[in-house]
Amino acid sequence: MHFKYTVIGAGVVGLAIARALSMRCGEDNDVLVVEKEKTFGTGISSRNSEVIHAGIYYVTGSLKHRLCLQGRRLLYDYCRQKSILFNKCGKLIVATGSEEIQALEGVYKQARANVVEHVTCLTAEETLQLEPDIQVFAALYSKETGILDTHAFMQSLESDVQQHNGTVVYHSEVIGLKRTAGGFALRMHDGTEMTSTTVINSAGLHATAVAAMLGIHAETMYPCKGNYFYYNGPHRCQHLIYPVPEKKLTGLGVHTTLDLGGRLKFGPDTEYVDATDDFQVPENKTEAFYQSAKKILNNIELQHLLPDMAGIRPKLQRPEDKQIRDFYIQEEPTVSGFVNLLGIESPGLTSALAIGDYVCKDILKLK
Numbered sequence: 001m002h003f004k005y006t007v008i009g010a011g012v013v014g015l016a017i018a019r020a021l022s023m024r025c026g027e028d029n030d031v032l033v034v035e036k037e038k039t040f041g042t043g044i045s046s047r048n049s050e051v052i053h054a055g056i057y058y059v060t061g062s063l064k065h066r067l068c069l070q071g072r073r074l075l076y077d078y079c080r081q082k083s084i085l086f087n088k089c090g091k092l093i094v095a096t097g098s099e100e101i102q103a104l105e106g107v108y109k110q111a112r113a114n115v116v117e118h119v120t121c122l123t124a125e126e127t128l129q130l131e132p133d134i135q136v137f138a139a140l141y142s143k144e145t146g147i148l149d150t151h152a153f154m155q156s157l158e159s160d161v162q163q164h165n166g167t168v169v170y171h172s173e174v175i176g177l178k179r180t181a182g183g184f185a186l187r188m189h190d191g192t193e194m195t196s197t198t199v200i201n202s203a204g205l206h207a208t209a210v211a212a213m214l215g216i217h218a219e220t221m222y223p224c225k226g227n228y229f230y231y232n233g234p235h236r237c238q239h240l241i242y243p244v245p246e247k248k249l250t251g252l253g254v255h256t257t258l259d260l261g262g263r264l265k266f267g268p269d270t271e272y273v274d275a276t277d278d279f280q281v282p283e284n285k286t287e288a289f290y291q292s293a294k295k296i297l298n299n300i301e302l303q304h305l306l307p308d309m310a311g312i313r314p315k316l317q318r319p320e321d322k323q324i325r326d327f328y329i330q331e332e333p334t335v336s337g338f339v340n341l342l343g344i345e346s347p348g349l350t351s352a353l354a355i356g357d358y359v360c361k362d363i364l365k366l367k
Helices: 014-025 065-082 098-112 124-130 149-162 203-212 282-298 348-363
Strands: 002-008 031-034 089-094 118-121 138-142 146-148 165-170 175-178 183-188 193-201 222-231 239-245 255-258 264-267 305-315 328-331 338-342
Touching: 002 014, 014 031, 014 149, 014 193, 014 348, 065 146, 065 149, 065 348, 089 098, 098 118, 098 138, 118 124, 118 165, 146 149, 183 239, 193 203, 203 305, 203 338, 222 282, 239 282, 264 282, 264 305, 282 305, 328 348, 338 348
Parallel strands: 002 031, 002 193, 031 165, 089 239, 193 338
Antiparallel strands: 089 138, 118 138, 175 183, 183 193, 222 264, 222 305, 239 255, 255 264, 328 338
16 A cells, blocks of 8 residues: 555644645545554543643744644634634633732733734733632733634544545554655554655654654653643633743643633643653642642632643653743655654644644645
């Protein structure tokens, strides 16, 4: 079997790339997606806050900035067209004391530099009109931030690929990858072999291992665990509520999010780890989450805070790094036809459709 394009990894970004390719090709056997798990998005893509980010925080001109802005607009339009549930609920970034005002002003300055629409400064009184139960000294309000049904989004992307004659295969782990005269030869764990002219490596936490099969010494990714807790008590929250972000943007701080059913969640925290498959949420983190939660929300009760889920981010940024690292999306200069995606963490979900277009237009030079 031969395919023109093979995407390794059926997370939200891999599926978005395959969708963009299949819509441009539209011929049988042109686009293949291989995924080692039994279905799409079982890793990073299903273990996050499901937030549609506005594009506030990222370095101006970076891929994270540009693809987040473009991807957010594309994503809202896509959800409307496909009747995928979303809620443009808006987000508050709150300073809980005067000592955080300078950091909040820095966030606002970055939002202006990034030309993010509808970000406004609020006084404590104005903020309390939106969220009466929070601790606040001053805040920013981002009207364009929202949440979506990530599973339905990925399901729709998979359907788009298939409707445009692409092929998505599960239980297909790539264990061998080598160069050939016409591109690449791939071997699956069950012994299946195929060839492909171009390979796009969107394997998430396992992307460096895939690249290593071709002798590419890709940049090291550092697994960074984020735990979540949910709140089963009564609340009146209607917006996402974030603290001022952590230094070096290692994370955005333990924040308050909602799902489409109105359930209140807190997370994620930031913990660099060695394992990429440890999704247990330690109960001994309950007190730390409670302290973070009550710093923002009044009337939070410890007994209603329960472990929920955990996710692991594939960071290029080491704990000691002073610089924020951007997405790595490029054709490897030493291996023509091999496109590597590394460090696709937040805002990867928001950026997914834009990443698909970027890979097609800017890297593969497709119309």
